[in-house]
Amino acid sequence: MITDTMTKLYLHKTAAGTETALQQQYQRDFQVTPAYRESLPDMQNAAGALQGANVAIQQVGVSNFKLPLKFRTHTGEPITLETSVTGTVSLRPSIKGINMSRVVRSFYEFQDDTFTLETLSSILTAYKKEVVCDSARIQLNFSYPLLQKSLRSELFGYQYYQCAFEGRIDQQNRVRTFIHFDFVYSSACPCSAELSEHARDVRAVYSIPHSQRSKARVVVEVAPDAELTIEDVQMHCLNALQTETQVMVKREDEQAFAEMNGAAIKFVEDAARLVYEQLNADPRICDFEVACAHLESLHSHDAVSVIAKGVPSGFRAEFSNFKDLIC
Numbered sequence: 001m002i003t004d005t006m007t008k009l010y011l012h013k014t015a016a017g018t019e020t021a022l023q024q025q026y027q028r029d030f031q032v033t034p035a036y037r038e039s040l041p042d043m044q045n046a047a048g049a050l051q052g053a054n055v056a057i058q059q060v061g062v063s064n065f066k067l068p069l070k071f072r073t074h075t076g077e078p079i080t081l082e083t084s085v086t087g088t089v090s091l092r093p094s095i096k097g098i099n100m101s102r103v104v105r106s107f108y109e110f111q112d113d114t115f116t117l118e119t120l121s122s123i124l125t126a127y128k129k130e131v132v133c134d135s136a137r138i139q140l141n142f143s144y145p146l147l148q149k150s151l152r153s154e155l156f157g158y159q160y161y162q163c164a165f166e167g168r169i170d171q172q173n174r175v176r177t178f179i180h181f182d183f184v185y186s187s188a189c190p191c192s193a194e195l196s197e198h199a200r201d202v203r204a205v206y207s208i209p210h211s212q213r214s215k216a217r218v219v220v221e222v223a224p225d226a227e228l229t230i231e232d233v234q235m236h237c238l239n240a241l242q243t244e245t246q247v248m249v250k251r252e253d254e255q256a257f258a259e260m261n262g263a264a265i266k267f268v269e270d271a272a273r274l275v276y277e278q279l280n281a282d283p284r285i286c287d288f289e290v291a292c293a294h295l296e297s298l299h300s301h302d303a304v305s306v307i308a309k310g311v312p313s314g315f316r317a318e319f320s321n322f323k324d325l326i327c
Contacts (some may be wrong), residue, residue: 049096061088070114074231078114084141089133106130117177120167134171150248151256157247177222183237187214187294188261214294215325226284240274268294272305289315293325
């Protein structure tokens with residue numbers, strides 16, 4: 001090894017058996033020519049590069065690459081939000097892998113668009129063309145703000161909702177689109193409420209029924225050619241469950257919230273059925289799944305329920321990641 005103050009030199013034996021000096025130095029001014037690019041090795045398509053079983057892979061791609069994207073609100077005005085993107089495609093047998101950067105590059109072609117569920121269809125079509133696959137899927141995860149008014153004090157504050165747009169395209173180029181939506185609410189226990197009233201009436205004992213912060217995770221499949229917004233899904237959840245947690249609260253709002261909980265007591269089974277009732281009545285929603293978790297203040301465990309619309313080949317109410325519903 002020969003060194004000087006600026007560069008390290010290494011002797012390297014080439015495939016032809018000759019020796020050449022290698023510089024451990026970044027060449028900032030090096031220009032890539034078409035011929036040089038053509039000479040670069042391509043390990044994804046190298047002969048005999050496949051390892052393991054020669055079988056198809058259902059999903060391969062990239063997850064959690066982030067960029068700011070514009071989303072259309074119910075007023076038609078765009079809002080820019082930090083978005084975490086997952087993009088995957090299927091991989092046929094005998095093909096070692098995909099060019100991961102193509103997934104990202106094809107997505108960046110749409111970075112200046114205002115995103116709706118319809119936008120996902122164009123991106124999925126581009127995926128299939130760029131990566132050469134049979135199926136593909138995209139999910140955009142973001143936190144969506146909605147301005148909420150307090151119950152009685154006329155104050156306003158932003159409620160943030162964890163949301164996702166998802167799109168899937170199959171071998172026949174059929175596209176399906178979904179909205180994922182988390183709704184946080186309060187659940188007052190009907191049993192505890194009745195027992196507290198019994199203690200007051202029968203023994204004149206002051207009692208407080210228990211309630212807890214709760215979450216409903218809703219996934220809806222939007223019917224073809226239908227338009228459904230995040231605001232629509234939020235309103236379905238609000239109409240069903242009533243007791244959404246509050247942003248801005250003064251004493252009159254806290255009293256109002258206590259009254260609202262008393263008017264809308266519910267078990268976790270009630271919560272699932274109430275949301276089902278709202279979603280099932282909307283013709284723009286062709287399928288859905290609802291997972292609810294009541295984070296019990298009485299017990300050391302949580303109460304959970306999962307319900308689906310029940311359409312053939314649709315959601316099967318198989319949600320099981322209940323720890324992710326802790327809020």
